Amino acid sequence: MAETTIKSEIINPENLVYKKTDLMTDKVLSYCPGCGHGTTHRIIMEVIEEMGLMEDTIGIAPVGCSVLAYEFMNVDMQQAAHGRAPALATAVKRLMPHKTVFTYQGDGDLAAIGTAETIHAANRGENITIVFINNGIYGMTGGQMAPTTLPGMKSSTSPYGRDLGMMGHPLKITELVAQLPGTHYVTRQAVHTPANVRKTKKAIRKAFELQKQNVGMSFVEVVSNCNSGWKMTPVQANHWMVENMFPYYPLGDIKVDGEIVENN
Amino acid sequence: MTEEIIIAGFGGQGVLSMGKILAYSGIMQNQEVSWMPSYGPEMRGGTANVTVIISDERISSPILTEYDTAIILNQQSMDKFESMVKPGGLLLYDPNGITRHPERKDIQIYKIEASKMAAQMGLRKIFNMIVLGGYMKVKPIVELENVIKGLKKSLPERYHHMIPDNEKAITTGLEIVEEVNAV
Amino acid sequence: MEKELRLMKGNEAFGEAAIRAGTDGYFGYPITPQSEVMEYLMAEKPHERTGMVVLQAESEVASINMLYGGAGCGKKVMTSSSSPGISLMQEGISYMAGAELPCVILNVVRGGPGLGTIQPSQSDYFQSTKGGGHGDYRLITLAPSSVQEMYDFVGLGFEMAFKYRTPVLVLSDGAIGQMMEKVEIDAQVPRLTEEEIRNNYPWATTGRYKGRERNIITSLDLDPARQERHNEALQRKYREIEKNEIRFEKIGCDDADYLFVAYGTSARICQKSMQLAREKGIKVGILRPITLFPFPYAEVEKMAEKVKGILSVEMSAGQMVEDILLAVKGKTKVEHYGRMGGIIPAPGEVVDALEQKLIKG
Numbered sequence: 001m002a003e004t005t006i007k008s009e010i011i012n013p014e015n016l017v018y019k020k021t022d023l024m025t026d027k028v029l030s031y032c033p034g035c036g037h038g039t040t041h042r043i044i045m046e047v048i049e050e051m052g053l054m055e056d057t058i059g060i061a062p063v064g065c066s067v068l069a070y071e072f073m074n075v076d077m078q079q080a081a082h083g084r085a086p087a088l089a090t091a092v093k094r095l096m097p098h099k100t101v102f103t104y105q106g107d108g109d110l111a112a113i114g115t116a117e118t119i120h121a122a123n124r125g126e127n128i129t130i131v132f133i134n135n136g137i138y139g140m141t142g143g144q145m146a147p148t149t150l151p152g153m154k155s156s157t158s159p160y161g162r163d164l165g166m167m168g169h170p171l172k173i174t175e176l177v178a179q180l181p182g183t184h185y186v187t188r189q190a191v192h193t194p195a196n197v198r199k200t201k202k203a204i205r206k207a208f209e210l211q212k213q214n215v216g217m218s219f220v221e222v223v224s225n226c227n228s229g230w231k232m233t234p235v236q237a238n239h240w241m242v243e244n245m246f247p248y249y250p251l252g253d254i255k256v257d258g259e260i261v262e263n264n
Numbered sequence: 265m266t267e268e269i270i271i272a273g274f275g276g277q278g279v280l281s282m283g284k285i286l287a288y289s290g291i292m293q294n295q296e297v298s299w300m301p302s303y304g305p306e307m308r309g310g311t312a313n314v315t316v317i318i319s320d321e322r323i324s325s326p327i328l329t330e331y332d333t334a335i336i337l338n339q340q341s342m343d344k345f346e347s348m349v350k351p352g353g354l355l356l357y358d359p360n361g362i363t364r365h366p367e368r369k370d371i372q373i374y375k376i377e378a379s380k381m382a383a384q385m386g387l388r389k390i391f392n393m394i395v396l397g398g399y400m401k402v403k404p405i406v407e408l409e410n411v412i413k414g415l416k417k418s419l420p421e422r423y424h425h426m427i428p429d430n431e432k433a434i435t436t437g438l439e440i441v442e443e444v445n446a447v
Numbered sequence: 448m449e450k451e452l453r454l455m456k457g458n459e460a461f462g463e464a465a466i467r468a469g470t471d472g473y474f475g476y477p478i479t480p481q482s483e484v485m486e487y488l489m490a491e492k493p494h495e496r497t498g499m500v501v502l503q504a505e506s507e508v509a510s511i512n513m514l515y516g517g518a519g520c521g522k523k524v525m526t527s528s529s530s531p532g533i534s535l536m537q538e539g540i541s542y543m544a545g546a547e548l549p550c551v552i553l554n555v556v557r558g559g560p561g562l563g564t565i566q567p568s569q570s571d572y573f574q575s576t577k578g579g580g581h582g583d584y585r586l587i588t589l590a591p592s593s594v595q596e597m598y599d600f601v602g603l604g605f606e607m608a609f610k611y612r613t614p615v616l617v618l619s620d621g622a623i624g625q626m627m628e629k630v631e632i633d634a635q636v637p638r639l640t641e642e643e644i645r646n647n648y649p650w651a652t653t654g655r656y657k658g659r660e661r662n663i664i665t666s667l668d669l670d671p672a673r674q675e676r677h678n679e680a681l682q683r684k685y686r687e688i689e690k691n692e693i694r695f696e697k698i699g700c701d702d703a704d705y706l707f708v709a710y711g712t713s714a715r716i717c718q719k720s721m722q723l724a725r726e727k728g729i730k731v732g733i734l735r736p737i738t739l740f741p742f743p744y745a746e747v748e749k750m751a752e753k754v755k756g757i758l759s760v761e762m763s764a765g766q767m768v769e770d771i772l773l774a775v776k777g778k779t780k781v782e783h784y785g786r787m788g789g790i791i792p793a794p795g796e797v798v799d800a801l802e803q804k805l806i807k808g
Contacts, residue, residue, distance in 0.1 A: 055656040058520070061665075070663045076652035078519045079665035080512065081542050087509040088516030092652075094500045095472050095522045096641070099654060117512070120505035284627065288454050291629050297454065299627035324718030326626050329793040418454065 021049045023074045030068055034234020036224030037065060039191040040133060041072050043201040044102070047208055048075060057100045058092050060085040062114075064106035065139040073104075083114025086121035089128045100211055102129040107148040108138045111173040115147075118173065125182030125216040129207040132174065132219065135226040136245060143229035147171040150248055155229070170248065174221045178255040184216035186255035190223045190246075192238045216258070223249050265320050267405050268328055270345055272313035273337025278392030281418070282335075283314035285396065288414030289406040290318035300326040311340050318405060335399060339363055356399055356441070366444070373444040374402050381436060390426070390433040397437020408434065451632040457597040457623040460630045461527065461553055462487035464601035465499070469636035471522035472500040474513035476532060479565040480621040481555035484527040497638055507532035511539030511552075518548035519664035521644040521651030523605055527553035529621070530571050531562060533579075540614055541580030544681070545666025549608035551601060552586075553617045555624035558762075558789035566789025567621030567712060572766035575618045576740040583678055585685045586616045587692065588739040590710040594628035596737075602633070607692060609648075611684055618739060620762070622712040622791060694737035695746055699725075703732030705805055706750050708771055709760040710736050712791060717760050719794035724801060731801060739767070747774035756780040756805035760797055763787060780805060 009015060023045035031037045048057050054075055061069035063082035070077035080088045085103035093101040110118050110132050121128065137155055138144040145155040145162060148170050152161040162170075178186040185207060189200035200222055207218035223245050227237035253261045269286070273279045283299050290297040300315040315331075317323050334345045336357040342364065349355050351370045359365070360379035376398035382391035400406060406414075408431075415430055455463065462484045465473055473493075475485045485503060493499035504510040510526045517524035528536065533554045543550060554575065558568035575588045587607050589600045597619060604615040645653050655661045668674045696714075699721055700706070707717040714735040724731045734750055736743050747770075751757060756779055759768035765783035775781050784800035786792045 055654045058652050058654060060516070067667060070661075070665060074655070074661055076655045076662045077664070078516060078652055079546075079663070079667055080515070081538055084508070084512035084515070084539070087504070087512035088519070090502070090509075091472060091474060091500075091513035091516035091522075091524065092520055094502065095517050095520055095524075096653070116505050117509055120509065284454065287627060291452055291454055297627075297629055299454070300622065301625060323628075323715075324722060325716045325720075325794050326628075327622065327712075327716065327791050327793075328719070329795060 021046050023049045023054060025072055025074045027071050029072060031065065032228045034225065034227050034237060035065075036135070036191045036222060037133060039197060040131065040200070040222050040224070041069065043191070043197060044104070044131060044204055045073055045075070047201060047205045048100070051205070051208060053100050053208065056098065057102070058096070060088045060092070060101070060103040062103070062105040062109040064109045066104055066106060066133065067140065069104050083109050083112070084117055085109065086114065086117040086126070086128070086130065090121050090124070090126050093126060093128050097127070100129075100208055102131060102208075104131045105133070106139070107132070107134045107136065107146045111147040111171050115173070118177065119180070122177040122217050122219065123180045123182045127211055127214050127216065129204070129211055129218045129220065131204065132221045133224050134221055134249060135224045135229070136170075137226045137229040139226045139229050143226070143231075147173070148249075150244055153244075172249070174219065174249075174254060177217075177219055178260060182216050183219055183255060184258050185210055185218040187219070187253045188221040188223060188249060188251050190241075190251055192225070192241060196251075221249070223251065265405065266323075267318045267333065267403065268331050269316045269318075269333040269335065270313060270328075270331045270348070271316065271335040271337075272311065272341030272345055275312040277312070277337050278389075279312045279337065280314050282392040282396050283316045284418050285411060285414050286316050286406065287318070288418045289410040292410035292413040292417075293407065295320055296323050298323045298326040311338065313341065313345075333399070333403060335395060337395070342366065354403060356395070356402060358395065372402070374398065374441055375444050376437060376441045378437065381440060382433070385433070385436070387429055387433060390430050393430045393433035394437040394440070397434035398441035399437075400434065401438045401441045453630050453632055454627050455594060455630045456483055456625060456627050457591070457594045457619060458483035458527075458555065458625070459487045460594045460598040461601060461617075462491065463630075463632065464598040465525055466491060466493045466496055467633050467635055468602045468605055469497065469523060469638040470499055470525055470601075470605070471638055472502070472513070472517045472524045473526065474502050474504050474510040474517070474524065475526050475528065476504050476507045476510050478507075478529045478532045480557060480567070480624050481527050481529050481553065483624070484553065497635070499638070507535040508539065511536035511543075514550045514552075515539055515543055515546070515548060518543065518550045519546070519652050521648035521653060523638070525551040525553070525601070527555065529555045529557045530559050530568070533571065533574070537574075537580035540586065541582050541584060542666050543614045544580075544584035544586070545582060546664050547612040547681075548614065548664065549605070549612055550614050551604040551608055551617065552614060553619060556618065556620040558787065564789035565621065567762065567791060568787070568789055569620055569711060569713060569762040570764070570766070570787065571618065572739065572761070572763060575616050576742070576770075584681060585688075585740050586614055587611070587688060587741075588616045588618050590618045590737060590739050591623060592711050592714045592735060594623065594626065595630055597623060598630050598632075602636070611688055613684065613688075618711070620712050621789075689741040692738055693741045693743050693746075695743040696735040696737060698733040698735065700732035700734065700750065703730050703753070704755050705729065705731040705801060706754045706757045707731060707733045707760050707797070707801075708736070708747060708757055708767070709733065710739060710767070713760045713762055716792055716794055716797060720797035720801070723794055724798045727798070729798075729801065729806065736767075742770045742774070744770070744774040747771055748776065748778065751775040751778040754779055756782065758797075758801050758805055759783045760792065761785045762791060782808070
């Protein structure tokens with residue numbers, strides 16, 4: 001008998017090795033191949049499913065590439081004005097304190113136009129989770145300079161590289177919010193390797209668990225790539241991210257149990 | 265009956281709270297009332313004034329340029345409001361600090377030494393209630409019992425122990441108000 | 448039961464009405480002349496009285512977006528501000544109109560443009576009734592002219608906001624906010640439970656419980672055909688509002704030769720002006736629009752057929768007068784009299800304007 005695998009055997013339930021969570025819709029992701037958004041969406045939804053939080057979760061989508069996050073995340077979602085997701089989340093959580101409330105925001109949304117909302121929601125110690133995707137660029141509008149764009153990095157509005165004298169410095173907003181007494185857990189992760197995906201998922205799970213304990217804001221930054229904005233292939237973009245983004249935005253926990261992690 | 269009153273003086277003289285007690289008294293006797301203050305930076309240490317209207321009918325404009333009664337507690341207010349009393353109307357003032365006394369001949373003018381009396385009684389804080397007493401004497405449109413009810417409504421509970429002093433001040437005001445001239 | 452009567456400032460009455468109406472959340476930022484709303488609410492401890500949330504936000508921008516979040520969950524939410532703060536909220540209001548979210552917003556108008564003054568004005572009429580933010584939308588605009596109406600329009604505002612799933616603006620001004628009058632206080636309306644919200648507002652993001660699809664609150668649809676259909680639906684809603692919700696008051700109109708059209712504080716001034724004019728033998732009446740959107744065009748037109756002239760009295764350079772002109776269609780003479788910069792017209796000067804612009808003119 002020939003040892004060949006036929007298609008019907010692959011789709012037999014007992015042969016299932018991976019299943020997409022039902023909390024991701026079947027809609028095809030609008031993200032570029034190789035982008036970190038899709039992976040991050042999936043792990044957030046997996047955590048919600050594993051923790052049994054579907055009925056209790058309200059997510060807030062930003063303006064940016066992930067403006068359509070609600071098309072993919074199969075939980076109750078609101079779409080916020082640019083930068084205002086933490087304000088929406090503040091009200092949702094205060095009016096329904098037993099719910100799990102998260103925002104999903106990019107660097108332009110969270111660290112430029114929405115800086116005030118980010119800082120004040122963090123400082124009030126809102127019991128929400130912010131998932132912050134940092135790819136150092138405005139993806140949706142076509143690759144303009146972001147507050148997080150690295151020194152010398154080229155974008156469509158810094159075509160000769162970010163000139164610090166003229167354009168100011170990249171903003172490490174995650175370190176900034178970690179300083180505020182209202183944040184309890186602040187961490188920076190990535191999703192470019194399976195190991196990093198697992199770590200990020202753990203971080204998101206921890207953030208949602210902390211929300212149930214009413215201890216203040218949990219803030220998870222995910223350093224990601226933007227291969228189309230960076231004008232690279234996905235593989236090149238991940239290499240470039242490791243070599244350039246990680247030295248400036250080092251991975252790891254920044255604040256745990258309300259205490260800044262030393263030697264970070 | 266409609267009575268349109270301006271009360272004007274320095275901030276801190278209790279101008280606004282006197283107006284409020286008067287307005288509350290009107291409510292207590294089932295009348296319509298309005299209380300319209302001047303507001304803004306001029307309130308801080310400067311002059312304060314409030315328009316109070318008490319009426320048996322629905323009140324039209326809460327903001328007026330002529331009044332049935334002006335209660336005047338400093339010189340600036342005298343300068344501003346003396347001319348705005350309707351002919352045949354009433355002007356009540358405390359002469360303390362007044363350098364130019366009212367000159368109108370077509371209105372009734374009364375004075376009340378409320379500031380002096382409040383100092384004598386050692387009750388400077390209820391200076392405005394002495395003035396209110398004077399007003400109640402010369403224009404008896406609100407009854408004492410309703411003023412007391414109004415006081416209870418407008419004063420926070422923690423100040424209710426001061427109501428007897430307020431009542432005493434009103435009675436004093438009733439006694440010491442003097443007519444300056446007649447029309 | 449005998450009604451409870453209180454002497455209250457317009458701003459305080461709005462705050463008390465908020466609690467009594469069973470509001471779930473108030474989100475605001477201080478600005479003169481309306482800060483008493485939040486001060487009153489904070490002092491009243493509504494979290495103890497009804498469980499209502501009161502939060503001082505970092506800006507008006509944050510406040511209005513907190514309203515968006517709360518309203519998206521089917522909660523009764525409100526804010527208050529004054530002109531410059533309301534300008535900052537316009538983006539959020541447009542989003543709420545687009546996402547069809549109910550809320551009540553109070554504008555205690557002060558004079559502009561810019562930082563302007565803290566004194567009362569009616570110069571935000573265009574902003575309130577014609578859109579204000581971007582896109583084709585309208586706000587139901589209620590114009591109180593007494594402290595009692597400041598109180599009553601909270602409950603009425605929520606009723607309309609939820610009936611039509613649209614933001615409702617209460618357009619007041621510094622005079623009504625700061626003055627005190629007698630207010631009849633209603634019995635406490637209980638706040639809705641989560642179950643009631645789920646039943647009453649199935650669109651709300653209350654958590655995707657088993658048996659229903661996820662709910663999405665958004666104003667975005669990148670597909671032009673669908674976006675046009677959404678816009679058409681919004682317009683149908685506004686036409687429905689125009690059909691059902693026009694409110695106005697007429698005073699002394701039966702024998703009137705002339706007509707004042709005025710709202711809010713101006714309408715109060717005009718009541719005195721009417722008395723003064725009638726003492727002089729000029730028969731003038733008042734039409735007071737209570738809803739500025741929807742505007743009582745038909746009623747103004749009806750009056751235009753009866754009177755020799757209409758004077759629009761506004762604390763502005765002349766904004767509502769444009770709606771009056773649209774209503775009148777040339778059937779009678781229309782003039783505007785207004786003061787700006789925080790000045791309230793005196794009753795006598797309105798009579799002078801009537802005589803000069805319409806009777807002698």
